[in-house]
Amino acid sequence: MSDLLCGYRGDREAMLMAYLYEEIGAAEKAEFDAHLATCARCRVELSSFGAVRKQLAQWAPPAFAHWNKASSGEAGSALAHWSSTTDDGRRTTSHGSWWREIPAWAQVAAAALFIGVSAGIANLDVRYDGSGLHVRTGWSRGPGNPANPANRENLANLVSPVNPANLVTRTDLAALERQLRNEFRMTSSSASPVMARAAAADGDVMRRARALVDESERRQQRELALRVAELVRDVNAQRQADLRKIDQNLGIIENRTGVEVLKNRQTLDLLLQRVSLRQ
């Protein structure tokens, strides 16, 4: 191409680009059209660039999956979703369980309270007799089953009247019960929405996982389709090459056979001539 001469006076490359992409004034275009009519080099180059552009058009980026598709699919969530990204590019996650929102000290305190209260209630023994109210928990009991008469005697020895100053009254118990009920109610009521959020987050994770799996399957299917198509193409090409080779071999065999037949015929003719001469 470069061995062809071009007599264009001016920035040839810039003009070619302007002409190619049609960013050129009418007067300039007319002028360059006139030049093209006489310049094979520019015509060839423009044509080849046009071909390159057609090939470039075949290149498409991979399919674009909107970020929101995995979540809510609403436009309004894009910014909110992206806003959860930290400055250094790491994405914060909101998939933590609800209880992670409660401070650790509170979790420990709640657990201790729960275990203590449960253990106490499980073996609570309240009795009211002439000597006053007796309250015993599992910790203050002796070993063995109180239903056993042998143990009952031991228990009677162990039990001593409680100091009235330290006695727990019914009012105290009722207050304790109310308090416990309130605490349980508060715990369950505060846990419900959080658990609902956690369930929603889990559902979101499942949806995303399912989307990833689906995408992976689609990719595998595409890959398989491509491989199959390539295989078909290769098999066809191989088959055609084999057919050509067979044709060639058959031709060679035919030629050889023809030559052999010709030789035999010539030999036969020679023999016939000799036989006829002897006779």
Place this chain on the structure above:
Amino acid sequence: MTWTDEELVARSISGDADSFNELILRWERPIYALAYRTIGREEDARDVCQETFLRAFRALPGFRGQAKFSSWLYRIALNLCRDWVRRERRAPVVQPPEDADLLELAAAAEPSEPIEDLVARKDLARLVERAMEALPEEQRTAIVLKEYHGLTFQEIADLIGCPLSTVKTRLYQGLSVLRRELAKNQSSKL
């Protein structure tokens, strides 16, 4: 009613998040395509695209409309792509496409269209990708902006920050390299 980019920008600045989301929906695909064709990695292109909009959102109050919103976005994305190339300390890698559109093409194609044609088209796309690998960054950027985003010479010059004549020269050189590489790859494929 369809708002213009500038109107959506003004509404976003005044605190309307939906308007900025509309801008995202409008421009995320072109920005993603630009990033992918510039750096050639799907996941990184997604990250660049996301980061572009985050930076744009943060910088929105400072956007004075001296350029088109799209040009502003392109500039942010190109800077991020450049950072990515520097950070990775290597030339952009163009991955083979994920054959994502083969079945779609097959589904969309006429029943009479042979599968070989689809494969041939796919092969051509791969050849183009390989040829694009051979381009220096500035030539590739010029080609991508011109061929795939339809920007004018002047817009590209403003975006990249170089004279108009340089843009044309880069395009000419880039197309010349692509022509040579495509011919080479095609002949080696045969």
